[in-house]
Amino acid sequence: MSVRFGIAIFPGTWSDRDCAHAVGLAGGEAVALWHADRDLKGADVVILPGGFAYGDYLRCGAIARFAPLMEAVGEHARAGGPVLGICNGFQILCEAGMLPGALLRNSSLQFRCQPIWLRVETNATPFLGECRPGQRLRVPVSHGEGRFYADPETLAKLNSEDRIALRYCEANGQLSSDANPNGSLENIAGILNQERNVLGMMPHPERACEELLGSADGLPLFTSALHQLALLTA
Amino acid sequence: MLVSLKPVVNDPQGLVVTDALHSLGYPEVGATRVGKFISLEVTAEDAKVARKRVDEMCRRLLCNGVIEEYRFELREASAP
Numbered sequence: 001m002s003v004r005f006g007i008a009i010f011p012g013t014w015s016d017r018d019c020a021h022a023v024g025l026a027g028g029e030a031v032a033l034w035h036a037d038r039d040l041k042g043a044d045v046v047i048l049p050g051g052f053a054y055g056d057y058l059r060c061g062a063i064a065r066f067a068p069l070m071e072a073v074g075e076h077a078r079a080g081g082p083v084l085g086i087c088n089g090f091q092i093l094c095e096a097g098m099l100p101g102a103l104l105r106n107s108s109l110q111f112r113c114q115p116i117w118l119r120v121e122t123n124a125t126p127f128l129g130e131c132r133p134g135q136r137l138r139v140p141v142s143h144g145e146g147r148f149y150a151d152p153e154t155l156a157k158l159n160s161e162d163r164i165a166l167r168y169c170e171a172n173g174q175l176s177s178d179a180n181p182n183g184s185l186e187n188i189a190g191i192l193n194q195e196r197n198v199l200g201m202m203p204h205p206e207r208a209c210e211e212l213l214g215s216a217d218g219l220p221l222f223t224s225a226l227h228q229l230a231l232l233t234a
Numbered sequence: 235m236l237v238s239l240k241p242v243v244n245d246p247q248g249l250v251v252t253d254a255l256h257s258l259g260y261p262e263v264g265a266t267r268v269g270k271f272i273s274l275e276v277t278a279e280d281a282k283v284a285r286k287r288v289d290e291m292c293r294r295l296l297c298n299g300v301i302e303e304y305r306f307e308l309r310e311a312s313a314p
Contacts, residue, residue, distance in 0.1 A: 058296070062298065094300075095298065100300075104301060105247065107246045149300070183246070
């Protein structure tokens with residue numbers, strides 16, 4: 001049985017086809033989910049792709065979180081279904097309260113579009129099961145508002161509960177401010193919810209899924225989820 | 235209505251504006267914070283109701299309580 005990945009499309013989403021392509025490379029089936037529908041079309045995994053949903057007006061993700069589709073995505077997540085928010089999708093998950101914290105204007109005030117290194121901090125989530133902690137991934141970022149912020153209590157909780165999934169690092173895995181493209185607290189690039197089935201990350205794994213594009217390091221995020229669900233439904 | 239980043243949240247835009255004003259010859263400028271101004275036309279039976287409703291709008295949509303704070307004032311508009 002093939003694993004179905006629902007890919008949300010809001011007005012202004014731009015990375016949905018890249019995500020569908022990555023899902024195909026991983027061996028899954030991609031199905032488009034329209035923001036105005038409440039129907040997840042039988043999706044096993046939901047991906048909220050990058051872009052500028054509703055023009056990013058007011059704040060990134062502030063309007064998108066009220067889209068009818070997000071009600072269904074919330075239900076799916078509460079039932080334990082995996083949800084991956086990439087870039088704008090991460091911002092939407094934070095605005096929706098499905099992940100803690102917020103994403104602010106990059107400290108450089110510049111839109112950053114460049115390859116970066118990520119360090120996998122935990123693999124206890126459906127999306128990183130085939131990675132090992134400490135592993136480095138070469139994946140691009142492409143955002144103007146990716147500076148992760150959370151109050152000190154929330155940050156301490158994320159650390160103590162091992163919910164920081166990915167950090168920006170140097171090529172050798174060391175954390176530094178130079179390796180941090182946006183000024184995120186503690187070099188945070190991706191976090192998990194308490195139940196670990198919702199992952200939000202600013203970098204774009206779907207744009208690094210084949211060597212032709214310079215890196216296939218993003219592919220394990222899709223294959224990990226796929227293989228875990230294939231096992232569950234086998 | 236004014237929406238601004240909480241004082242504990244770094245505002246790089248404000249820092250750049252401070253630097254720009256300093257280089258234009260205004261060394262007296264200290265911290266600068268850049269926020270948003272939102273104007274709403276609201277119909278309500280009285281000011282108390284309007285205040286309650288607008289406050290709710292701020293909390294639900296207009297302001298993100300994780301990073302922002304807001305304040306607003308009501309002004310009575312003349313009937314059309």
